[in-house]
Amino acid sequence: MAEARIDSLTRGRWWKWQVCGLLLLATMIMYMDRQTLAVVSVRVTQALSLTEQQYGTLELAFGWAFAAGALLFGWLADQFNIRWLYPTALIGWSTAGILTGLSRSYEELLACRTMLGIFEAGNWPCALVITQRLLDRADRGMGNSVLQSGASFGAILTPLVVLGIFSLADPNESIRLGYLAVMGGAGVTATGEPPTVWPLPFVIVGAVGLVWVLLWFVIVPPASLKAPEEAQSAKISSASAFAFLSDRRFFVLLVMIVSITIPWQIIRAWLPKILIESRGYSESATLLFNSIYYIFADLGCLLAGAATLALARRGFDVHRSRVLVFSVMAGLTSLTVVAAVLPPGPLFLGVLTLIAAGSLGMYPCYYSFTQELTVQSMGKLSGILSFTAWLLSSPTQPFFGWLADRSGSHDIGFAVAGLSALLPIVFLLVLWYRNPGSSDAA
Secondary structure, X not given: OHHHHHHHHHOOOXXXXXXXXXXXXXXXXXXXXXXXXXXXXXXXXXXXXXXXXXXXXXXXXXXXXXXXXXXXXXXXXXHOOHHHHHHHHHHHHHHHHHHHHOOOOHHHHHHHHHHHHHHHOOHHHHHHXXXXXXXXXXXXXXXXXXXXXHHHHHHHHHHXXXXXXXXXXXXXXXXXXXXXXXXXXXXXXXXXOOOOOOHHHHHHHHHHHHXXXXXXXXXXXXXXXXXXXXXXXXXXXXXXOOHHHHOHHHHHHHHHHHHHHHHHHHHHHHHHXXXXXXXXXXXXXXXXXXXXXXXXXXXXXXXXXXXXXXXXXXXXXXXXXXXXXXXXXXXXXXXXXXXXXXXXXXXXXXXXXXXXXXHHHHHHHHHHHHOOOOOOOHHHHHHHHHHHHXXXXXOHHHHHHHHHHHHOOOHHHHHHHHHHHHHHHHHHHHHOOOOOOOOOOO
């Protein structure tokens, strides 16, 4: 571990943060590939005549594929050169994004969404191995915030990019959106049927990922991210690569990742539909607010990392700082209960921005907690946790759609989703412990 950090220092003081910047960009591209479907969900469901439950099944397929991919890439991240494995995953999910734009049936869309999930799962095991090797314990919260903030940057940019692509591909797009905002369906009659432009964002966003691969190999030279030699500083000293399974903190992390994945993924997949179909916002207003939502998500993510770093540098216990920040973010996420009963308007949108900050702000804390358990098996740990999270949380997507089909509203599922974020706080306070004598080693 020390050797890997010395290598990073010899490349310049800021080189490790440049690498973290690349992780941010990769995560941003990943989320743009993932989020494009949610942004154009209304158009896609209309074009392919999908029910709400079928749309939810697309997310289920993605989630279960992500779970399987997490196990695969979690194992690969500990066995193979991260410098090559990471861009391989990115090429895979970019290709899946491009193929999604070429889909012309529900079955083809389902296959592409499955492929996307498998390869996108490689982002987290690879990225967490990298931040663990590059950064000291106190810096990891900030490093993980930079990494995770790519998710919100991607979600911020996706609606804006989609609107731009639609406007360029369809000269009447802005006129049509104006009519639709004022007159509803009459806008289609007034401006003509819209062309089939929904596939274009998938192709264009997918192609951007291939450019990142070139940048990666320029900034990250060979042998710069080599693994530590038999991690003497490992949190759990054991010959077994799966020693963390016997640690009760592993169970805490299982509860945590499932509980924070549910609200983040539900809102990610359904927010445009909630705004358009349950609250009556126009498509253009929805896409613009979607970007605002993820700006606040990014602020929450960066604030969480900055807060834990600031508290640690002022002498606060690192673990307690993380628990405090996580608890605040979980409380904000649970405001879905309030948002679900509010009518459209500034108050409703304001509460949504607080939910955004909380739902992403929990992740940097979670990543830092995971990095306390092991050094030599970080990829396997991350993969198993991610596998469990997606395996258990993904069925909530078609169930959410089933509820919406039968109730005619998304509010019930939306209200319940955020409450799950409160559950890990209890487990952190009761079951988590610190290993004295090695707490700063990993």
